[in-house]
Every structure is written in structure tokens, then in C-alpha cells.
Amino acid sequence: xxxxxxxxxxxxxxxxxxxxxxxxxxxxxxxxxxxxxxxxxxxxxxxxxxxxxxxxxxxxxxxxxxxxxxxxxxxxxxxxxxxxxxxxxxxxxxxxxxxxxxxxxxxxxx
Amino acid sequence: xxxxxxxxxxxxxxxxxxxxxxxxxxxxxxxxxxxxxxxxxxxxxxxxxxxxxxxxxxxxxxxxxxxxxxxxxxxxxxxxxxxxxxxxxxxxxxxxxxxxxxxxxxxxxxxxxxxxxxx
Numbered sequence: 001x002x003x004x005x006x007x008x009x010x011x012x013x014x015x016x017x018x019x020x021x022x023x024x025x026x027x028x029x030x031x032x033x034x035x036x037x038x039x040x041x042x043x044x045x046x047x048x049x050x051x052x053x054x055x056x057x058x059x060x061x062x063x064x065x066x067x068x069x070x071x072x073x074x075x076x077x078x079x080x081x082x083x084x085x086x087x088x089x090x091x092x093x094x095x096x097x098x099x100x101x102x103x104x105x106x107x108x109x110x
Numbered sequence: 111x112x113x114x115x116x117x118x119x120x121x122x123x124x125x126x127x128x129x130x131x132x133x134x135x136x137x138x139x140x141x142x143x144x145x146x147x148x149x150x151x152x153x154x155x156x157x158x159x160x161x162x163x164x165x166x167x168x169x170x171x172x173x174x175x176x177x178x179x180x181x182x183x184x185x186x187x188x189x190x191x192x193x194x195x196x197x198x199x200x201x202x203x204x205x206x207x208x209x210x211x212x213x214x215x216x217x218x219x220x221x222x223x224x225x226x227x228x229x
Contacts, residue, residue, distance in 0.1 A: 101147075101154060103154055104154035
């Protein structure tokens, strides 16, 4: 069972901006950094954003992350067809002594 | 180049035992935590647990503790996920992941191992 809550879906037309929220608690997002993963169909998930707002090498700057209190957000600006995927937030949970993933958000490009 | 290469797909019957593997290369195996993430059919990602190969310190999620065993052989840079008695509900894709300690991010993922448990 996920302890981080995300909306099940989000959508937009090419070029639009889409945001995905991730709600946690004082034992995870409230005290630890947030990472985001992109899961394209038929492939292994990929680290998209780490430490709340850092992009690994090779990730386009269309992707950005932020955190405030016990919530975090992922924004995709200039939406492209290849962005159609499932997106997951994750954070370390001090109470569980382990990572927890969000419920996942399916992004559809209309 | 960091690589995590997992063993191939498995089809097993309920009650059987199974051990899948993840061979790491391109970095010092004992310097990073390595673990497993599950995705059941039609469901999201679920963190199962991690092990620190240098001293075998292991952490499990509440739902995985007692259900699986995570181990590592540092002599061959390989991590394992093991079941003693499979259930149909263990049917899933299992991903091996490296965890970077700072921020607990999973920066590298294996290609996934499909485990199917069916009578």
C-alpha cells in the first residue's frame, strides 16, 4: 500500500504544461527529499528528478520538480507525445526505514 | 558504465521455491545499496527492500518482510531475491535497483524479471 498519494491521471495537448502532485506526511516528504521516476510502457523505470528538483544528465529541462512541506510536484512544460508514461514520486520514510512510492499518475498526451 | 543485468523470466507453480538474480557491473558493488521493486499486473511500483553488500545490512518493506529474502554475494557482485514458497500473488515484474545513499534515489534499474506463478 502506497503512503504517497498522486492523482491517477493527467492529460494535456502537445505544448501544454502538466503538473502532478504528490502528497505525503511528516515521516517521508516532510523530512526527506523527493525523487520522481518515469515509466514508459515496456521499459524499466527511469530516474527523472532527484533531491526535489535536480535533473540527472540527459533529462530535458522541460521536467521540473518542487517540494513544499509534506507535498511535492512534478511539472512537464512543452508536453510532447513521448512524455506519455506513468510517473511516480518516491521518498524515504523514516518510520518505515525504507523507500515508499506514490500511487502513480498516467500522463496522456491528447 | 553502470549496468544491472537480471536473470530471465520464470514460470513456477505455487509452493515452489525461486531465486532471481541481478548482476551489477561498472561500479564498486560494496559502495552502494541494491534492492528490489515490484510491479504487479496493472498496479504501481512497490518498494520491497534493499541490502548493503559490504556488511549485508538489509531493510524490508512491511509487506515484504517474512515473504522474501534479499541477499548479495559481493564476490560476484550479484544481488538476489528469493522465495521459499511461491504464491499466485507473487506474479509480477521485479526490478533490481541501485540506491544512491544521498537522497535515497534509485539511479540505476535492471531490465526487469517477470515471475509468473500458476498451477
